[in-house]
Amino acid sequence: MIRTKKLDEKKLNFWESIYIVEIVKGLVVTMRHFFINLFFPSRIITVSYPEENLPLIGNAKLKSLHRIKLRKDGSPKCVACMMCATICPSKCIYIEADETENYVEKYPKVFNIDMSKCVMCGLCVEACPEDAISMDTGEIVGGSYDRFRNYKNGGLFLTKNELFRHLPHETISKSGAANRLANKYLEDKND
Amino acid sequence: MPKINVDGKDLIANDGESILNVCERNGIYIPRYCYHPSLSVAGNCRMCLVEIEKMPKLQTACSTIASEGMVVKTDSEKVRKARKDVLEFLLINHPLDCSICDQVGECFLQDYYFTYGLRKSRFKLENKNQKQKRREVGKYLVLDNERCILCTRCVRFSNEVTKTDELFVNSRGDRAFIDISPEKGVTNKYSLNIADICPVGAFTSKDFRFKQRVYMLQTTKSICTLCATGCKINIWHNNNTIYRITPEPNIYTNTWMCDDGRMNYKIVNSSERLTHSMINGTEYNKRQTVKQVFNKLSKAMDDKLRIAVVLSNYLSIEDNISLIYLAKNVLKTPYIFSIESNQQKIEDGILINSDKSPNSNGIKLLVKKYGIKDISEYAEYDIVIGFYEDIKNLRISLVKTILFSYKKSSYPCLIALKTYFETDGSFINWQGYLRKTAKVVNSPENTFDLHHFLMEVSHLFAVYPDFNFKGIIKDLKYKEEGQ
Ligand code: SF4
Ligand code: SF4
Ligand code: SF4
Ligand code: SF4
Ligand code: FES
Numbered sequence: 001m002i003r004t005k006k007l008d009e010k011k012l013n014f015w016e017s018i019y020i021v022e023i024v025k026g027l028v029v030t031m032r033h034f035f036i037n038l039f040f041p042s043r044i045i046t047v048s049y050p051e052e053n054l055p056l057i058g059n060a061k062l063k064s065l066h067r068i069k070l071r072k073d074g075s076p077k078c079v080a081c082m083m084c085a086t087i088c089p090s091k092c093i094y095i096e097a098d099e100t101e102n103y104v105e106k107y108p109k110v111f112n113i114d115m116s117k118c119v120m121c122g123l124c125v126e127a128c129p130e131d132a133i134s135m136d137t138g139e140i141v142g143g144s145y146d147r148f149r150n151y152k153n154g155g156l157f158l159t160k161n162e163l164f165r166h167l168p169h170e171t172i173s174k175s176g177a178a179n180r181l182a183n184k185y186l187e188d189k190n191d
Numbered sequence: 192m193p194k195i196n197v198d199g200k201d202l203i204a205n206d207g208e209s210i211l212n213v214c215e216r217n218g219i220y221i222p223r224y225c226y227h228p229s230l231s232v233a234g235n236c237r238m239c240l241v242e243i244e245k246m247p248k249l250q251t252a253c254s255t256i257a258s259e260g261m262v263v264k265t266d267s268e269k270v271r272k273a274r275k276d277v278l279e280f281l282l283i284n285h286p287l288d289c290s291i292c293d294q295v296g297e298c299f300l301q302d303y304y305f306t307y308g309l310r311k312s313r314f315k316l317e318n319k320n321q322k323q324k325r326r327e328v329g330k331y332l333v334l335d336n337e338r339c340i341l342c343t344r345c346v347r348f349s350n351e352v353t354k355t356d357e358l359f360v361n362s363r364g365d366r367a368f369i370d371i372s373p374e375k376g377v378t379n380k381y382s383l384n385i386a387d388i389c390p391v392g393a394f395t396s397k398d399f400r401f402k403q404r405v406y407m408l409q410t411t412k413s414i415c416t417l418c419a420t421g422c423k424i425n426i427w428h429n430n431n432t433i434y435r436i437t438p439e440p441n442i443y444t445n446t447w448m449c450d451d452g453r454m455n456y457k458i459v460n461s462s463e464r465l466t467h468s469m470i471n472g473t474e475y476n477k478r479q480t481v482k483q484v485f486n487k488l489s490k491a492m493d494d495k496l497r498i499a500v501v502l503s504n505y506l507s508i509e510d511n512i513s514l515i516y517l518a519k520n521v522l523k524t525p526y527i528f529s530i531e532s533n534q535q536k537i538e539d540g541i542l543i544n545s546d547k548s549p550n551s552n553g554i555k556l557l558v559k560k561y562g563i564k565d566i567s568e569y570a571e572y573d574i575v576i577g578f579y580e581d582i583k584n585l586r587i588s589l590v591k592t593i594l595f596s597y598k599k600s601s602y603p604c605l606i607a608l609k610t611y612f613e614t615d616g617s618f619i620n621w622q623g624y625l626r627k628t629a630k631v632v633n634s635p636e637n638t639f640d641l642h643h644f645l646m647e648v649s650h651l652f653a654v655y656p657d658f659n660f661k662g663i664i665k666d667l668k669y670k671e672e673g674q
Contacts, residue, residue: 081290082404097401105325106291106401129290177287180316181324 050142063120065139066113068132068163069173072186076164077132079178080108084124084133092117093124103181103188111163115156116147130176137167193259198266204257211239211252214265221265222274222303224281224390225342226253229446230351236281236342238303240273241265249273271307278308284320284365286337293399294392296406300340322368329377331397331450332386336368339393345369345385352447352541353379369393381541384447387437398454399435412439413629414618415452416505416611419535419546421620422448426456426612426631433459433612433632443624443672449543458610459632463598465607466635472603476637480606481644484593485651487604488522491574499526501566501577502557504548506595506641507616507628508667509660511554513642514576515561516656521649528566529558530581535621544621553619556667579605595641608641609634617664625669 015021037044047054056064069077080097096110118141124133141156149155151162166172176182193204197214204213209232211221224236234254241252244262249270252263264270282300289295322336341360346369349358357377361370371377377385386396408427415422415436422445427435433456438448458464467474470483491498500518502511518527532551537544557563566585575587579596593604613634617627646656 079291080401081295082407083290086404086406099401103324104291177290180287181291 050140053140056138056140061138062125062134062136063122064135065115065137065141066118066124066133066135066158066163067137067165067167068108068111068160069134070164070166071182072172073189076108076111076160077130077173077176077182078108078111078128079104079106079130079132080111081106081129083127083129087123087127088118089121089123090117090119103185104178105181108160111160113158113163114147115141115151115158116144130178131173132176193257193261195257195259195261195263197263208257209253210241210243210250210255210257210261210263213257214252214263219265221252222299222307223253224299224340225344227344227347227388229440230344230347230388233343233347236340237277238274238281240270240277242267242270274303274307275310278303279310279312281340282308282312283314284337285340286319287316288335288338288392292335292338292392293395293401294338294389296404298392299390320365327397328371328394329382331383332377333395333397333400334369334371335393335395338391339369340391341367341369342390344388344390345394348385348388349377349379352384353381355379358385380449380451380539380543381447383450383453384438396435403429403434408434411629411631413612413631414549414620414626415448415455416549416618416628417449417452417455417547418544419532419549419551419621420444420537420542420544421549421618421624421626422452422542423626424448424452426629428631431632441672444620444622445542447542449541456612458597459612464635465596465599465605465638467637468607468639469599469605470603477639480637480639481647481651484604484606485648487593488574488648489652492522496573497526498522498524498574498576499528499572500524501575501581502527502529502554502563503578503581503595504530504532504546504551504554505578505580507550507611507618508553508557508664509616510641510645511550511557512658512660512663513645515557515563516658517576517645517649519561520656521652521654526572527561527563529554529563530566546621549620550618552621552623552669553617553667556619556669560667595639595644606644607635607638609638613638614640617660619667619669623670624672625664625667 071077080095082095085093085095092114094110094112095108097106098109099105100107122135125135144154144156146155148157151158192206195202195204195213197219200217202213202217211223211226214221221239221241223239225233226239232254234251237251239252240249242264243250285300289301295301324335324337326334328334343360346358346360349355355375357372357375359370359372360367362368383396386394408429410425410427413424413426415424423439423441425437425439426433427437436453436456438445440446467476468480475483500514500522502514515527518524532548533546535544535546535551572591574591574593575582576593579594579598579600579602582592582594589602592602593606594602595606595608597608597610611628612631615628615630617625619625649656
C-alpha cells in the first residue's frame with residue numbers, strides 16, 4: 001500500500017498573492033550576490049566543480065576514486081575473486097582472472113571500472129576479502145564528455161594502469177584471506 | 192516395505208533402502224558430503240546424522256537402512272547441534288581459500304556453513320595443517336589437498352565407475368591426503384567427473400579454472416553429439432561464450448560424461464573453424480554462396496550430369512530431411528545414399544560408443560521411410576553433395592564435391608555450417624531416444640543452418656517446400672523418455 005500524507009499549504013496573504021512584491025524581493029537577493037561576486041571574488045562560497053575541488057574532510061576521503069592496493073613487491077593484492085564485481089549494484093567492474101606461477105595462483109589479468117556507471121556506494125570495498133580494492137585516494141571523479149577514454153586522459157574509464165598503485169606514505173596493508181600464501185610468495189622472492 | 196516416521200510424516204520405504212534415500216524421495220533434504228547417489232555408501236563424513244528414537248546415539252542417514260517402526264528426527268535440536276559440530280570439525284584445517292577457489296557458488300562447505308553452521312572458527316589460522324596446494328593431475332584436473340575433506344567420493348569413483356583405481360587415501364589421521372598411484376596416473380577418459388563430484392574445491396577442472404564464477408553462468412540443457420550414446424548435458428555459458436559442459440544425470444542414458452565430450456565446445460571458437468563458405472579459394476558471404484551453389488547445380492542439371500546426395504549420420508534429422516528433399520524435388524536425382532555407421536556398442540562399458548556419429552539411428556529410420564540405398568553401391572558421379580566428415584573417407588576426387596563443414600580443409604567447395612551449439616537439431620541416440628540440441632551461442636555471421644541453406648537453394652530453383660519437420664519426425668519410430 002502507498003502511504004499518503006496530507007500537507008496543509010500555507011495560505012498566501014494579500015501581498016504574496018499578487019506576486020509582484022515577492023518577485024522584486026527575489027531579484028534583490030540575486031542582484032546582491034551578483035554584485036558581491038563581481039567586486040569581491042574572494043568571497044564566493046561555491047567552487048566550479050569539476051575543475052575545482054574542495055579538500056575532503058574526515059572520512060569523506062574513504063568514498064573517493066578507487067584503487068587496488070599493492071603488495072610490497074608491487075604485485076596487486078587483488079586475487080580476482082570477483083566479490084566486488086558480484087556485489088556492485090551498477091555492474092561496472094569487469095575482471096578477467098588468470099593463473100600465476102606463484103603461490104597465490106590467481107591474479108586479475110584485466111581489471112576495469114567504468115566510473116560513469118559507478119554510484120560510489122563503496123560496497124565493493126566492503127565485499128573485498130583481500131583488502132585490495134579501496135576508495136581512499138582522495139581524488140574526486142570529475143565530469144567528462146567521454147566515458148570510455150582513459151581516466152588519465154580525462155575520461156571516466158579506469159584500467160589496471162590507473163588502479164594499481166601505492167599511495168604516498170601509506171603503510172602497506174597485510175590483511176586478507178590469501179595472505180598466508182602471499183607472504184610465502186614474498187618470502188620466497190626475498191631469498 | 193517397512194513403514195517409518197520422519198519428522199512426524201509417515202513414509203513407506205523400499206526394502207533395504209537407506210533413511211537418506213527415503214527422505215530424498217519424499218522431499219526431505221539431509222545434508223551430505225560422502226554420499227553420492229551413483230557411488231557406494233562410505234559413511235565417513237558424518238554430515239548426515241539424524242536422531243532415531245530408541246537409539247542412544249545419532250545415526251548416519253546414508254548408511255542406516257530403514258526398518259519397520261523407526262521414528263526419525265532430521266531437524267531436532269540435537270541434530271542441528273551435531274551438524275554444526277561436524278562442520279566445525281571439517282573446517283578446522285580448511286584453508287581460507289574461497290577467494291582463489293573455483294568451487295565458490297557450488298561448494299557444499301560454503302552452502303552448509305550458511306545453512307547449518309554459522310559459527311566463528313575457534314581455531315587459529317597459524318595452527319592449521321598445511322598440505323600440498325595446486326597439483327596437476329592428469330590432463331584435465333588440478334588437486335588442492337588442503338581443501339579436501341576426505342569424503343573419498345573421488346576414490347570410490349575411480350574404483351567403481353572407471354575401475355582404474357588411480358586414487359587412494361595416503362597416510363592417516365589429520366595428515367591423510369588424496370594421492371595418485373604413481374605408475375597409473377589419472378589417464379581415464381572420465382576424469383572430469385571427479386571435479387564434478389568433489390563436493391569442495393579440492394579437485395577442479397584445469398580447463399575451466401578461473402575462467403568465470405559459476406554463479407555468473409547460465410545453464411542450457413542439450414545433448415552431446417560426439418558419439419551415438421548422445422549423453423544429456425548442461426552447457427554453462429554467458430555473454431555468448433560457452434565455458435564448460437557438465438552431464439545432466441538421468442536414468443535413461445548417463446550419469447557421467449566423457450572428457451572428450453566436455454571439450455567438444457572448443458570447436459565453436461577454434462582456429463580451424465570455417466567461418467565463411469570457401470569456393471575455389473574465395474570466401475563468400477551467405478547470399479553469394481547460395482547464388483554460387485545454385486549456379487553450379489543448375490549448370491550441372493542443364494548438362495545432365497549425375498549428381499549424388501549423401502546423407503550424414505553427423506547431421507540432425509531436419510538437415511537430412513532437407514537433403515532428401517533437395518535430391519528428390521529439386522535436383523530430381525535418383526542417387527541418394529546413406530553411409531553405414533560403425534556397429535553401435537558401448538565400447539568401454541561406461542559410456543563411449545564405438546559409433547562416433549550421433550544420429551545413425553535417425554538416418555536408419557529415414558532410410559527405411561524413403562527407401563534410400565547404401566553408399567556401398569556407389570559408382571562414379573559427376574558431383575557429390577554431402578558432409579565433409581563422411582566424404583573425406585570415401586576417396587572421391589576433390590573437384591567433384593559440394594561439402595558442408597565446420598572445419599577448414601582443402602576441398603574446393605566448402606559450405607560453412609553452424610555447429611549444434613549454435614543451432615538446434617533432433618537426433619536419435621543408440622537407444623532410440625529422440626533428443627534435441629539447443630542453441631546457446633550465436634554463430635559466426637556467414638555460417639548456415641544446413642536446412643535453411645538448402646531451402647534457399649530450392650527457392651532459387653522456384654521450388655517451395657510444403658512440409659514441416661515436426662510432422663515428419665513425429666512419424667518416425669523413436670522411443671520417448673518415460674516409456
Ligand atoms: S562503489 Fe559501488 S557502484 Fe562503484 S564500483 Fe564499487 S560497488 Fe560498484
Ligand atoms: S573483491 Fe577484492 S580481491 Fe576480489 S576481485 Fe575485487 S578487488 Fe580483487
Ligand atoms: S572448497 Fe569451498 S570453502 Fe573451501 S576454499 Fe573452496 S569454496 Fe571455499
Ligand atoms: S578430493 Fe574431493 S572428492 Fe576426493 S576425498 Fe577430497 S573432498 Fe572428497
Ligand atoms: S553422507 Fe552420510 S556419512 Fe557422509
